[in-house]
Amino acid sequence: MKAAYTKPFLTAALIVLLDQIIKIWVRKNMFLGEEIHFLGNRGMLRYIENNGMAFGMELGGEFGKLALTLFRIVAVCGIGYGLVYLIQHKYHRGLIMMVALILAGAVGNIIDSTLYGVIYHYAPLFHGRVVDMFYFPLLTGNFPAWVPVWGGEDFIFFRPIFNLADSAISVGVVLILFNQKRYFKQPEPEESQPHSEMVED
Structure with a gap:
């Protein structure tokens, strides 16, 4: 691999490192449910743990938890292989960087769900909980009574x-969707230029 393509891997490694530093800090300095406000009531750290996917979604039961963790591991292997493929075939560097972000996010959450239960002595291997903390309730209120279902x-x-x-995964996916025409644009074939001939008088 060319040296220019090391940037996505370094970026991914940095995101994983920062993600784990934040999670470890939250675990050591906050209790479950505690809040630290930094934007008043519109932005805060709120320490929670979940058994599932990004943004707290989850599959039910112990089997669901194990299946999700194993799926994450398989997905990371697939994304990692895809990233190497994109680099080797010289795809758009923006696409390569976005896939690196997705890989970093997946690895960051896999560390939690695979190892945290063992490290912190609350669950067996592959049954750890993912640490979440960023909460931005920017708009709050009530649905009008006339709104169906949620009134x-x-x-x-x-x-x-x-x-x-989670943020790294979301940014990577959204930017790939928004830039797919540019990222997946087929290179235009080079037009052959006729050789110019020197005409002597």
């Missing part, structure tokens, strides 16, 4: 609590 219920945007790994 009268509380409204919060943005409700999910997430971590840096």
Whole structure:
């Protein structure tokens, strides 16, 4: 691999490192459910742990948890292989960087779900919980009574609590979708130029 393509891997490694530093700090300095406000009531750290996917979604039961962790490991291997393939075939560097972000996010959450249960002595291997902490309830209120299904219920945007790994995955996926025409543009064939002939008088 060319030296220029080491940047995506270094970026991914940095994201994984920062993600784990934040999670370890939160575990050591906050208790479950504690909040530290840094943007008033519109931005805060709120320490939670979840058994599932990004933004707190999860599969039910112990089998669901194990299946999800194993799926994550297989997915990371696939993404890693894909990243190497993109580099070897000289795809758009923006696409390569976005895939590196997705890989970093997946690895960051795999560390939690695979090892945290063993490291912190609360669950066997592959049954750890993912640490989440960033919470930005930017808009709050109530749905009007006339709104179907949710009428009268509380409204919060943005409700999910997430971590840096989740953010890396989301940014990578969204930017790939927005830039797919540029990232997957087929190179135009070079036009052959006729050899110019020197005409002597």
